[in-house]
Amino acid sequence: MRYHLPVLALLSALVVAAAARAVVPGAAGPEIVVGENDAAWRPLFAALAGQGGVHSTFSENRWFSVKKTPVVLHGELRHSATRGLSLRYTQPEEQLMVVDDKGLLLRNAEGRTRTMTADPRAPRIDAALLPVLRFDLPALLQLFTLHAARDGEDWRLDFRPRTPELARHLSVIAVEGTGERVRRLEFRRSAKQRVEVLIEETQTGVAFSAEEEKRYFR
Amino acid sequence: MEPARQKWTARALLVLGALLGLLWLARLDYAQKISTDVLDLIPTGERSPELALARSLANERQARVAFFALRVADAVGRERATRSFVEALRADPAFAEVLAMGDTGPRDVLGRELFNQRFDLLLPGWLAARKAEYAAAAPMVPWAEWLAERTAAELEGFMAKPEAMAFQDLVPADPLLLLPGLVAQMPGFVETAGTVGDRALVWARTTAAPLSEAGQGPVIAAVEHALAAARTIEPAAQLQWVSIGRFAAENRRRIESEMSSLNLISLAAVLGVAALCLRRVPQALHLVPVVLGALLGAWVGTTLCFGRLHVLVFVVGSLLGGVAIDYGFYLFLQPPIRPGEPYRGKVRRLIKPLLASALTTVIGFSLLLFSELPLIRQLGVFVSTGLIAALAAALLWFGQLDVTYTETRAFARARLRGEHPAWRRGARLLLLLGGAVALLGPWRLHWRDDIRELEALPAALRAEAQELRTFFGESPQRTVYVTRGESPAAARAALARFLAWHTGQFPGAPVASLGLAVPTPEDFAALPAERARLGGYEPALRAALERHGFEPEEFGPFFTAWRGWLVAPISDYDTLARALAGALQGPPALALATAPGASWFVTVAEHAPGAEPPVALATVGLDQLQSLNRLFSRYRVSALQLSALGLGLVGLSVLLLYGLKRGVWIFALPAGSCLFAFGVLGLAGQTLNLFHLLGAFLGVCLSHNYAIFSAENAARGEEPPPSIRLSALTTAASFGVLALSSIPVVAALGQMVALIVLAALGAVELGPIARGKPRRKD
Numbered sequence: 001m002r003y004h005l006p007v008l009a010l011l012s013a014l015v016v017a018a019a020a021r022a023v024v025p026g027a028a029g030p031e032i033v034v035g036e037n038d039a040a041w042r043p044l045f046a047a048l049a050g051q052g053g054v055h056s057t058f059s060e061n062r063w064f065s066v067k068k069t070p071v072v073l074h075g076e077l078r079h080s081a082t083r084g085l086s087l088r089y090t091q092p093e094e095q096l097m098v099v100d101d102k103g104l105l106l107r108n109a110e111g112r113t114r115t116m117t118a119d120p121r122a123p124r125i126d127a128a129l130l131p132v133l134r135f136d137l138p139a140l141l142q143l144f145t146l147h148a149a150r151d152g153e154d155w156r157l158d159f160r161p162r163t164p165e166l167a168r169h170l171s172v173i174a175v176e177g178t179g180e181r182v183r184r185l186e187f188r189r190s191a192k193q194r195v196e197v198l199i200e201e202t203q204t205g206v207a208f209s210a211e212e213e214k215r216y217f218r
Numbered sequence: 219m220e221p222a223r224q225k226w227t228a229r230a231l232l233v234l235g236a237l238l239g240l241l242w243l244a245r246l247d248y249a250q251k252i253s254t255d256v257l258d259l260i261p262t263g264e265r266s267p268e269l270a271l272a273r274s275l276a277n278e279r280q281a282r283v284a285f286f287a288l289r290v291a292d293a294v295g296r297e298r299a300t301r302s303f304v305e306a307l308r309a310d311p312a313f314a315e316v317l318a319m320g321d322t323g324p325r326d327v328l329g330r331e332l333f334n335q336r337f338d339l340l341l342p343g344w345l346a347a348r349k350a351e352y353a354a355a356a357p358m359v360p361w362a363e364w365l366a367e368r369t370a371a372e373l374e375g376f377m378a379k380p381e382a383m384a385f386q387d388l389v390p391a392d393p394l395l396l397l398p399g400l401v402a403q404m405p406g407f408v409e410t411a412g413t414v415g416d417r418a419l420v421w422a423r424t425t426a427a428p429l430s431e432a433g434q435g436p437v438i439a440a441v442e443h444a445l446a447a448a449r450t451i452e453p454a455a456q457l458q459w460v461s462i463g464r465f466a467a468e469n470r471r472r473i474e475s476e477m478s479s480l481n482l483i484s485l486a487a488v489l490g491v492a493a494l495c496l497r498r499v500p501q502a503l504h505l506v507p508v509v510l511g512a513l514l515g516a517w518v519g520t521t522l523c524f525g526r527l528h529v530l531v532f533v534v535g536s537l538l539g540g541v542a543i544d545y546g547f548y549l550f551l552q553p554p555i556r557p558g559e560p561y562r563g564k565v566r567r568l569i570k571p572l573l574a575s576a577l578t579t580v581i582g583f584s585l586l587l588f589s590e591l592p593l594i595r596q597l598g599v600f601v602s603t604g605l606i607a608a609l610a611a612a613l614l615w616f617g618q619l620d621v622t623y624t625e626t627r628a629f630a631r632a633r634l635r636g637e638h639p640a641w642r643r644g645a646r647l648l649l650l651l652g653g654a655v656a657l658l659g660p661w662r663l664h665w666r667d668d669i670r671e672l673e674a675l676p677a678a679l680r681a682e683a684q685e686l687r688t689f690f691g692e693s694p695q696r697t698v699y700v701t702r703g704e705s706p707a708a709a710r711a712a713l714a715r716f717l718a719w720h721t722g723q724f725p726g727a728p729v730a731s732l733g734l735a736v737p738t739p740e741d742f743a744a745l746p747a748e749r750a751r752l753g754g755y756e757p758a759l760r761a762a763l764e765r766h767g768f769e770p771e772e773f774g775p776f777f778t779a780w781r782g783w784l785v786a787p788i789s790d791y792d793t794l795a796r797a798l799a800g801a802l803q804g805p806p807a808l809a810l811a812t813a814p815g816a817s818w819f820v821t822v823a824e825h826a827p828g829a830e831p832p833v834a835l836a837t838v839g840l841d842q843l844q845s846l847n848r849l850f851s852r853y854r855v856s857a858l859q860l861s862a863l864g865l866g867l868v869g870l871s872v873l874l875l876y877g878l879k880r881g882v883w884i885f886a887l888p889a890g891s892c893l894f895a896f897g898v899l900g901l902a903g904q905t906l907n908l909f910h911l912l913g914a915f916l917g918v919c920l921s922h923n924y925a926i927f928s929a930e931n932a933a934r935g936e937e938p939p940p941s942i943r944l945s946a947l948t949t950a951a952s953f954g955v956l957a958l959s960s961i962p963v964v965a966a967l968g969q970m971v972a973l974i975v976l977a978a979l980g981a982v983e984l985g986p987i988a989r990g991k992p993r994r995k996d
Contacts, residue, residue, distance in 0.1 A: 064377060064386055066393075066772040071377045089380070097380045106380055113728070114402075193386060 028158035028174075029149025034141060041148055044155065047180045048135040053206035054079040056199050060089075065192040077199070079133050080208055083217040098218050099130045105218050132159065132173055132185070144173070153179050180204075221560065228617035232507075235610075239514045246521055249431060252529050280808045281428050282314070284437070284461035285686045286420040290452045299452040300418040306444035307422055312436040317804050319419035319690075320412020324804030331801040332397060332735055333388070337783040338794055340396040342737035342745045349748070361751060366758035369394055370766040391775035393763070404730040414689045417458075421690070421805060428463030434470075437463050460683040468679060473529050476959055484539050485509065487951035492543070495630040495944050504619065505546040508612045512542030515607020516600045523599050524592075530964070531596040538601065540952025541920055542608030547941035547948075548572060548927060549616050550624055561622050565613060570875075571930045575923035576609045578871045582864035582919050590856055594912065601916070626940045633937055633986070645987035652894050652977065659897020666905045697827045701837040702818040706795035707739040709817040712836040714738050716821070723829050732809040733819030736795050746788055756780060857908060861915040865889075868922060880929055887925035887981055888918040888974075895973035909963035910970045913953075917974025920949055924975075928982050938982050946979035 032038050056077040061070040075089040084100025094109040104116040131139045140146065143166060144159035157175045161167040169189070176184040181202060188194040208216075288303055290296035300318055307316040317324065332339060348365060357364050373393050376382055382389075385398050392398070412419060426432035441459060448455045488509065492502040516538055520527055552568060579601075586598030616622045701716050703709030713733040720729060737745075756777055760770040789797075792812070799812040809820045821837075831837040869889075873881035892914050899906060924946060928938040949971070956968025 062377070062382070064382075064389070066389055066768050067377060068767050068769055071382075073378055087380075089378075092378045093375075095380055112726075195383065 025149035025151045025154065025156045027149065028147040028172075029156065030147060032146045032148050034137075038137075040150075042137075044180070045135045045137050048177075048182070051180070051204040052081070053208055054133075054202065054204050055206045056202040058087075058200055059198045061196040061198075063192060063194045063196075065190075070196075078206075078208065078212070078216050080213070080217065081134070083208070083213060085130050085133055086216040088216060096216065098216070100218055101130075102218065132175060133182075224562070225618040228614040232511075232611070232614045232618070235511070235614075236514065239518045242518050243514075243521070251521060251525075251527060252532075253429075253526055281462050282424040282426075282433065283808065284422045284424060284441075284459060284464070285690050286422065286441075286457060286459040287414070287417040287686055287689055288420065288448060289417045289456040289458070290454070291416050292452070295452045296413070296416065296418050299448040299455050300420065302451050303444045303448040303455075303457075304420055306447040307420075307440060310436075310440035310443065312425055312432075312440040313422050314425045315423040315804065317421045318412060319421055321804075324802070324806050327801065327803050328732075328806045329397070331798055332400065333392070335794065335798065336392065336396045337779070338745075338788065339735055339737060339798065340400055341394070342741035342748075344394060344396055344399065345748050346738075346741040346744065360754070362754040363758045363762075365752075366755060366762040367765075369759055370762035370768065373763075373768070374766045390772050391779065393759070393768075393773055393776055400735055403734050404728075417689065419689055424461065424463060428461060429466050433463045434467035437461065438467060458682050458686055460686045465679070465683070470529070473961065476961060476964070477529065477532055480955060480959060480964075481539070484952040484955045487955050488539050488543055488948040491948045491951050492547075492944065495626050495940075495947070497625040497627050501550075501624040504550060504615065504624075505543050507615045508546035508608055509539045509542050511611025511615070512538050512604045512608030515611070516604030519603025519607070520596055520600045524596055527596055528593050530593060530961075531600055535597070535600045535604070538604040538608075540949040541601070541916075542604060542611075543948050544920075544923055544941075544945040545572060545576070545609050545612035546616075547945045548939075549612050550622070551626060551939065551941040551944065553623055553625075561617055564622065565617075571926045572609060574872070574875050575926045576605050578868045578922060579919035580605055581871060582861075582868045582915065585860050585864040585867065586857075586915075589860055594857055597912065626944065630943060631940045633983075641987055642990050645984040649981070649984050649988055652980070653890070655897035655901065656890055656893035657897070659900035660893060662900035662903070663896060664903075664905045666907060695824065695826050697823045697825055697839055699821040699823065699831065699837050699839055700818050701733065701821065701835070702816070703836060704815055704817065705792060706736065706812045706817045707791050709733070709819055709836075710736050710795070711739055713819050713821070716831055716835040716837040719831060719835055720821075720823065724823065724825050727823050727825040729821055729823045731819055731821035732806065733821065736798065736810075736819075737791075739791060742791050742794075749784060749788075752784065857911055861911060864915065865918060868919065872922070872926070876926075876929065880933070884922070884925040884929050887928070887978055888921040891921045891974045891977035891981060892918045894977040895970060898973060899970075907963065907966055909966040913967040913970025914974065916967075917971040917978075920971065920975055921978030924978050924982050928985075937986060942982055943979065946975045946982075949975045950979075 030037070032041055054077070058075060058077050060073040060075070062073070063070045073089050074091040075087055078086040078088070080086075084098060087097045087099075089095040089097070096105075096107040098105040098107075102115075106114045131143070137146075140159060143163075144161055147158040147160065149156045155177055159173040159175070161170055161172075170187060171190065172186075172188050174184075174186040174188065175182060176186075182199050184199065185197040186194060286303070288296065288300050290299050304316050304318050307313045348368060351368075352361060352364055359367075370393075372395060373389070376385075376395055376398065377389075381398065381401075385392075385395075388397060389395075424433050424437050426436075428434065428437075441457070445455070445457045448457075489502055489505065492505055493499045496502050513535070516535055517532075520531060548568060548571070549564070552564060554564060555567070583598045583602045583605075586594050589595050589598070699716065699720075701709055701713045703712050710733055713731065717729065717731070720727070760773075760777075763770045763773065795810075795817075796812045799807070799810050802809075811818050827839055830839060869881070869885045872884050875881070876884055895914065895917065896906075899910070924938075924942045927942055931937060931939055953968040953972040953975070957965050957972055959965045959968065
C-alpha cells in the first residue's frame with residue numbers, strides 16, 4: 001500500500017494532465033483581424049486548407065426545441081476542394097447531402113433528388129459548412145467575424161455572423177480541433193437549437209475515384 | 219362621248235377616287251388598326267387549345283415579364299450597381315414589380331400565405347391520403363388516435379432528415395408537416411440564383427401589356443435610365459435584357475423600316491426598268507399614278523374590310539407595284555392599229571385580255587378569303603382590290619392624256635428569230651431542260667414552317683434572349699405544361715389527372731406545380747365532414763408526441779391555430795384559390811391563374827419535351843414555338859388546298875374564255891413556270907414554307923397574264939408584245955427587291971415570284987424561237 005500511494009498520485013497527475021490536454025479551450029478567443037493579429041493563425045488555416053481530399057466518419061447530434069433528446073445521425077463526410085462537401089448519412093436512414101458552389105443537393109435512398117441554389121448573402125446552416133471546411137479565410141471573413149483561441153495543440157475557432165440576415169439562421173459556428181485535425185463542429189442558434197458534428201476517423205489527402213465522385217457529389 | 223369630255227370625266231373620277239381614298243386613310247387610327255403582334259397572325263377562333271392559350275397568356279401578366287442580367291466584374295460593385303438599377307426601375311411607372319433574383323421576398327410571401335391557409339389548402343389532401351391508408355390498414359384503433367400516432371411517427375422520422383434543419387422553426391406550428399410535405403411533393407422546384415458568374419439577375423414585370431405602345435417605348439426608356447443609374451456606380455456595367463415588349467418594339471421598328479425602304483426601292487426598281495426600256499424616259503412617270511392608284515385602292519380596300527391588319531400585309535403588299543404596273547404597260551405600250559385610233563377604240567380592243575388577266579387573278583386571290591389565316595385573308599383582299607384599282611387607275615389615267623402610246627427602245631422589242639437551226643435547237647434544248655427541272659425538281663422539295671421567320675429580329679438579339687432565359691432556368695431538359703379549366707376547381711381536377719398521366723409517362727421525373735398547394739375539389743368537398751370527426755385529435759396528438767420523445771407544450775402555436783380552425787367557417791373553393799393567387803408576388807404569381815373562364819396551373823417537369831398529354835387532360839406543353847410551327851404547317855396545307863382550288867378556277871375561266879385548245883396552252887405557261895420554280899428550289903436543296911406557296915400562287919396569276927397577252931398576239935399572228943417583257947422585268951425587279959428582305963418569309967415570297975415570272979418570260983421568249991416561225995392567225 002505504501003508503494004501504491006505515489007503510483008496512484010502519479011497516475012492521478014497523469015490522468016488530470018491528460019484530461020487537461022484533451023479539453024479544447026472552453027470559451028471563444030479574441031477576434032482575429034486581418035493584418036493585425038492573424039499572423040499566428042495563418043499557418044493553421046493554410047495547413048487545414050491544404051489537406052486535399054478528406055474522408056471521415058462522423059456522428060451528428062441535433063437538438064431541436066421540440067425534442068427532449070437529440071436526434072443522433074451517423075455517416076461519412078467527404079470533402080473535395082473542387083467538388084465541395086458530401087455528407088452521406090447512413091443512420092437512421094440513408095440520405096445524401098451535397099454542398100457545393102451551386103448550392104445544396106439532397107438525395108434520398110430511392111435516388112430522388114432535390115436541389116436548392118446557393119445564396120451567398122444568406123447561406124443556410126448547411127451551406128455555411130462549405131467555406132468552413134475549406135478554411136477559406138477571406139471568404140469566411142466576408143460573412144463572419146472570427147474569434148480564435150488556442151491551448152497548446154488544441155484550438156477553437158468561433159465564427160459569428162456579420163449580418164442580421166445571416167444571424168437569423170445562425171448565431172455561431174464553432175470549429176474545434178487538435179493540430180491539423182478538425183474534431184468537432186457546432187452550429188448553434190440557441191441552447192435548444194443546435195447541431196453538433198463529431199468527426200471520428202479521418203483520412204486526409206484522399207483522391208476520390210470517378211465512381212466515388214459520381215456517387216457522392218453532384 | 220367627245221374626247222375632251224372623256225378626259226375631264228376621267229380626271230374627275232381620278233381626283234374623286236384619290237380624294238375619297240386619302241380621306242378614308244387620313245381618318246384611320248393606325249396604332250389601333252395596324253398590328254405588329256405575331257399572335258395577330260393567328261385566327262382569334264383558333265381551334266387548337268395551345269394557340270388559344272398562347273393568345274390568352276400574351277395578354278396576361280406572364281407576358282409582361284422582363285429578364286435582366288447586369289454584368290459587373292467586381293462583386294461589391296455589382297451588388298451596389300444592381301441595387302441602383304433595381305431602385306431606378308422601381309421608381310419608374312413603366313414597371314409594376316422589380317426584384318433582384320435571390321431576393322427571398324416573393325418566396326417568403328408564398329410561404330406565409332401557404333402557412334396562414336395551411337389547414338384549408340393543404341390539410342384536405344393530407345387527410346385524404348391518410349384516410350385511404352387507414353381504410354386500407356383497417357386498424358382497431360379509432361381514427362383520431364391512429365392519425366395522431368401516425369403524425370408523431372412521421373414527425374420523428376422527419377427530424378432525422380437533412381431538411382429538418384431548414385424547417386425547425388416551422389415544426390412547432392406545423393407538426394403535421396403540411397408545408398414540408400408540399401415542398402417534398404415538388405422536387406422539380408428549382409430556385410433561380412441571384413447571380414450567374416459576374417452577372418446579377420433581375421426580374422421585373424411591366425405595368426402595360428408588351429404589345430401595346432405603353433408596354434414598349436416607356437419600358438425601353440426606363441431600362442436605359444436604370445442602366446445609366448447603374449453606370450454612375452459602375453461605368454463598365456453591361457446589360458442584357460429580354461422582354462416580349464422589347465422584341466415587339468424591335469420587330470416593329472425593323473418591319474416599319476423594311477416597309478418604307480422596300481416600297482421605295484421596289485418602286486424605284488420598277489420605274490428604273492421602265493425608264494430603261496422606254497424611248498422617252500419621262501413617259502415612265504405616267505406609270506406612277508397606276509402604281510399609286512393600286513396601292514391606294516389596296517390600302518383602302520383592306521382597311522375597309524378588316525378591323526385590324528397585320529403590318530406584314532403592307533410589307534408584302536409592296537409587291538403590288540410590280541404587278542399593278544402591268545396594266546399601265548399593256549395600255550401604254552400597245553400601238554394604235556391605225557393612225558388616229560381613239561382611246562376608246564384601243565380600250566375596247568384590249569379590254570378582254572385586260573379583264574381576263576385582272577379578273578382571273580382577282581378570282582384566284584379572292585379564294586384566299588376562305589383561308590383560316592388572317593394574314594392570308596388580308597393579303598387576298600389587298601392584292602384583289604389593288605389589282606382592280608390598278609386597272610381602273612390605268613384606264614382612267616391614260617384616258618385623260620393626249621398621248622396614249624409610247625414606244626419602247628429597240629432592245630426592248632428586239633427578238634431572236636428561230637430561222638437559224640442553232641437558235642432553234644438551243645431554244646428547244648433550254649425548254650426541254652426547263653421541263654426536266656419542272657418535272658424532277660419538285661420531288662426533292664422539303665417543307666418546314668417556322669414562325670420565327672415572320673420576325674425581323676437579328677440573330678444577336680435572339681442569342682441574347684436565349685442566354686438570359688437559360689440564366690433564369692429555361693433548359694431543353696425542362697418542359698413546362700399548362701393545365702386549364704373554366705374555374706380553379708376544374709383546372710385543379712384536370713391537374714390531378716395530368717399528374718397521374720405524367721407519372722406514368724415520365725416515371726421518376728421531378729415536377730413542381732403550385733397547383734399542388736390547392737386541394738383537389740373532391741378532397742376539399744370532404745373537408746367539412748372530416749373536420750367534424752377530428753374533435754379528439756388534439757389530446758391524442760399530445761399523447762402521441764409525448765410517446766415519441768417530443769415536448770408537447772412546444773407545439774402551442776399549432777394547437778392554438780388548430781382549435782381556431784375547427785370552429786372557423788370554411789371558405790368556398792374558388793375564393794380560397796383566388797386568395798392564394800392574389801397574394802402572390804414576383805415569379806410565383808405567374809404559376810397560376812384563377813380568373814373565371816381562364817384558370818390554369820403551370821407545371822414544370824424536369825425532362826425534355828416528349829409525349830404530348832391527351833386532349834382530355836386539358837394540358838398542353840408550353841412549347842409555344844413548336845405549337846405555332848405545327849399550326850403554320852397546318853395552315854400551309856390549308857393554303858395549298860385553297861391555291862389549288864384557285865388555280866382550278868383560273869384555269870377554268872381561261873378555258874371558258876379562250877376555248878379548250880388555246881386555254882390549255884395559256885394555262886400551261888403559268889403552271890409550267892411554277893413547277894420550274896419549285897424544281898429549281900428543290901434541286902437547290904432549299905427548304906420551303908407557307909410563303910413560298912403564297913408566292914407561287916401570285917407568280918402563277920402574274921405569269922398567267924403574260925400567257926393571255928402572248929396568246930392574244932399569237933392569235934393575230936404577232937410576236938409577244940414588248941409589254942410582257944417589261945412587265946416581267948419590272949415584276950422580277952420588284953420581287954427581287956423583296957427577296958433581299960431580312961424577314962425570311964418576305965424574302966421567300968419575293969424569291970418565288972421573281973423565279974416564276976422570269977421562267978414565264980423565258981418561256982414566252984423561247985417559244986417562238988423554238989417553233990422557228992411566228993404562229994399564223996387561225
